Amino acid sequence: MSQTPLLRVENLQKSYGEEEVLTDVSFDIEQRDVEVIIGPSGSGKSTLLRCVNRLTEFQGGDIRLDGQSVLEMNENDLRRRVGMVFQDINLFAHLTARENITLGPKRVLGMSGEEATGTADRYLAQVGLADQADSYPAELSGGQKQRVGIARALAMEPDILLFDEPTSALDPELVGEVLEVMRDLAEEGMTMLVVTHEMGFARRAATSLMFLDEGSIVERGPPERLFESPERDRTAEFLQRLT
Numbered sequence: 426m427s428q429t430p431l432l433r434v435e436n437l438q439k440s441y442g443e444e445e446v447l448t449d450v451s452f453d454i455e456q457r458d459v460e461v462i463i464g465p466s467g468s469g470k471s472t473l474l475r476c477v478n479r480l481t482e483f484q485g486g487d488i489r490l491d492g493q494s495v496l497e498m499n500e501n502d503l504r505r506r507v508g509m510v511f512q513d514i515n516l517f518a519h520l521t522a523r524e525n526i527t528l529g530p531k532r533v534l535g536m537s538g539e540e541a542t543g544t545a546d547r548y549l550a551q552v553g554l555a556d557q558a559d560s561y562p563a564e565l566s567g568g569q570k571q572r573v574g575i576a577r578a579l580a581m582e583p584d585i586l587l588f589d590e591p592t593s594a595l596d597p598e599l600v601g602e603v604l605e606v607m608r609d610l611a612e613e614g615m616t617m618l619v620v621t622h623e624m625g626f627a628r629r630a631a632t633s634l635m636f637l638d639e640g641s642i643v644e645r646g647p648p649e650r651l652f653e654s655p656e657r658d659r660t661a662e663f664l665q666r667l668t
């Protein structure tokens with residue numbers, strides 16, 4: 426029985442001007458999959474995520490969400506269904522944690538203020554910040570801000586969440602709390618595409634690990650397989666440097 430994957434990236438090709446950044450990238454993500462993407466700086470990891478929710482346009486191939494090409498989807502609908510958590514935690518400074526979260530559900534999902542507040546409080550509790558709902562970003566630690574960012578993405582009830590190096594701007598002692606929230610999400614069955622070099626997270630939470638280099642998938646498979654018996658020298662060398 427063949428089933429439509431939740432996300433299908435098909436012969437994706439992307440250039441910035443003359444520079445080809447992604448070359449013939451293809452992979453499927455099923456519901457509840459947690460794909461961790463690793464690769465050197467400049468290999469195209471962020472660009473790949475940005476193509477998925479069309480923050481940037483691509484020149485070749487296609488990306489399908491539940492069978493439908495993202496090129497045919499309304500942008501608001503696409504951005505609602507594909508949530509994104511960035512390295513830079515871009516919360517509005519003049520809004521509380523709760524207000525940062527209610528914005529999207531009110532504007533995009535058409536929720537009433539009351540309903541959006543209930544949603545925000547539920548997701549704040551999920552990321553362990555029920556007691557910080559009225560705090561402003563300046564009153565929160567980097568780890569707490571990033572957890573608000575995750576709650577904000579979850580409040581849109583996305584089909585899939587993309588994470589672009591969510592912990593790499595954090596002080597080392599704050600990384601763990603964010604990874605823990607992400608691990609819980611993975612266990613609850615959230616479908617996730619995660620660019621991270623936190624290999625502890627990859628080992629514990631990823632269903633698949635993808636090594637991207639110079640815009641192509643060098644190797645992809647279950648994390649333990651890549652860690653223990655990588656097929657390509659480049660994969661082995663890169664993983665060695667990480668761990």
Ligand code: ADP
Nearest residue numbers: 441444446464465466467468469470471472473
């Ligand atoms: P990674 O996230 O793996 O570090 P990126 O996807 O950010 O890699 O970048 C891949 C390549 O695309 C790099 O060579 C980078 O310089 C180039 N690039 C990224 N964004 C832009 C942009 N907006 N304009 C032009 N080139 C870009």
Ligand code: MG
Nearest residue numbers: 470471472589
């Ligand atoms: Mg990047």
